[in-house]
Amino acid sequence: MANKDGHRRFGNIRKRESGRYQIRYPGPDGRMRTGTETYERKSDAERALSLIEAQIIKGEWTDPERGKIKLKDYAETWIAERPGLRPRTVDLYRWLLKKHIVPYLGNAAVAKISTAMVRQWRADLLGNGVSVSMAAKAYRLLRAVLMTAADDQVIPRNPCRIRGAGDEHAQERPVLTVAQVFELADRVGRRPIGNVRKVKNGAYRLRFQRHGEMRTHPEVFATRGEADRALWKMGMDGRGDCTHDRRFRALVLLATFASLRWGEVSALRRADVDLDARTVRVRVAFVERSSGGLVLGPPKSRAGRRTVGIPQAIVPALREHMETYVKDEPGALMFPGAKGGPLRRSGFNTRTRWVDVVTEMGLSGLHFHDLRHTGNMLAAESGVGLKDLMARMGHDNVRAAMIYQHAVRGADHVITDAIDKHIGGRDDEGDDGTAGVLVPTA
Structure with a gap:
């Protein structure tokens, strides 16, 4: 007109x-x-x-006034108001924002951020030594924030348009043989008997027990750490006596052969483990915040709430553990910490000397989560369908949302029996070249 x-x-x-x-x-x-x-x-x-x-x-x-808001302020509000984020995800997003986004783009008006600026920002990250994986995480966060800005008509379109910038290739992780899993389970509870004391010249003297008799090591060590490592090595190679705390043996076996995450296995209660039915029920999981606090909440995904079969071969170890270390109350923690509360990953690593144990086994760099990865690989070899595997592993995506274990219980027994066959045949496993083999994580 x-x-x-x-x-x-x-x-x-x-x-x-x-x-x-x-x-x-x-x-x-x-x-x-x-x-x-x-x-x-x-x-x-x-x-x-x-x-x-x-x-x-x-x-x-788009409203030009709204576009004047600084990226730092907009992103902080975005994280605070984002629905459904798990506590650890919130911590990660805030850390990525503070560490890798705000120093470069934080003071820029949202409407002024261009694709060229985003490309330069990513190049600066990589040029300053940030890994491709970490840069991809930061890019995906920035892209998600600005996608909301575009949806809310704060900006006309998302400037994060760099092909492949958000791609993150999963690092290959080790898969243990069944024999290695049992060896690891036995090793994590062994502790050498001895002590380290500081002497007058600032050096450290080591005493150790051998055949029930305390002895003094002939060498004097410059640091306590050197003395501690020497004591540990003597216990592992048989030159010194060891105690054997078996409370973590069942933890390693169950986490591996039931494909449980750390937060899931550490939150298990006595009532969740049914040895007669050979099942473990995953209802909740602990999440450790970056601040150090523990939060008890739902599993990582909706499919994470599940019931998983337990291989018969590890039932005796679980029975021994429950009779020895778990209180009789149904709500008692299956794997309590030193003072009876929840077991923290840092406490577990310290008490078991995880790094030293896996290094001694030739598995340097092995993470606890690699036990679940090993269990997943064993389950995959059973030959059941993808949905049944996802149900056991607690995986969830758009095609398989709300998967509950009761719908595939028969298939899970097939998986459990297949794992049992692997465990049962562990005596036949020797140096067959499969130890420490690397495969992509799921």
Whole structure:
């Protein structure tokens, strides 16, 4: 529709004292906005008004005032208001924002961030030694934040348009043989008998027990750490006596052969383990925050709440553990910490000397989560379908949401029996070249 009687149908134009032209127009909410730019010619101002009117009609208009918000403020609000984020995810997002995004882009107005700026930001991260994997995590967070900004019409479109920048290739992780799992389970509870004391010259003297008799090591060590490592090595290679705390043996076996995450296995209660039915029920999981606090909540995914079969071969170890270390109450923790509370991963690593144990076994760098990965690989070899495997592992995605174990219990017995065959045949496993083999994680 044409303008009549010298009046514009949409917005208005005024000439400023400088001789340049400025526009004003009503937004979709009816509130008048003043253009952020001025124009040398009136025709340029008219063209700008026509463009804004077309954007409003198409639903593509963005409020320039809202776009002035700094990325730091917008992203912090985005994280705080994002529904359904797990506590550890919140911690990760806040850390990524503080460490890798805010120092580069935090003070930039959201509307001013361009694809070129994002590309330069990513290049700077990689140039400063940030790994490709960490840069991908930061990029995905930035992309998600700005996608919401685009959806909310704060910006016209998401500037994160760099092909492959958010791709993160999973690092290959080791898969243990069944024999290695049992060896690891036996090793984590062994502790050498002895002590380390500081002598007058600032060095350290080591005493150890051998055949029931305490002896003094002939060498004097410069640091306590060196003395501790020497004591540990003597216990592992048989030159010194050891105690054997078997409370973690069942933990390693169950986490591996039932494909449990750390948070899941550490949250198990006596009532969750049914040795007669050979099942373990996963209902909740502990999440350790970056602040050090423990939060008890649902498993990692909706499919994480499940019931998993226990191989018959590890039932005796679980029975011994429950009779020896677990209180009789149904709500008693299966794997309590030193003071009876929840077992923390750091406490477990310290008490078992996890790093030293796996290094001595030739598995340097092995993570506790690799036990679950090993169990997943054994389960996959049973030959059952993908959905049945996902149910046992507690995996969830858009194609397999809300998978509950009771729907595939028969298939899970097939998986459990297949794992039993692996365990039963462990005596036949020797140096067959499979130890420590690397395969992609699921």
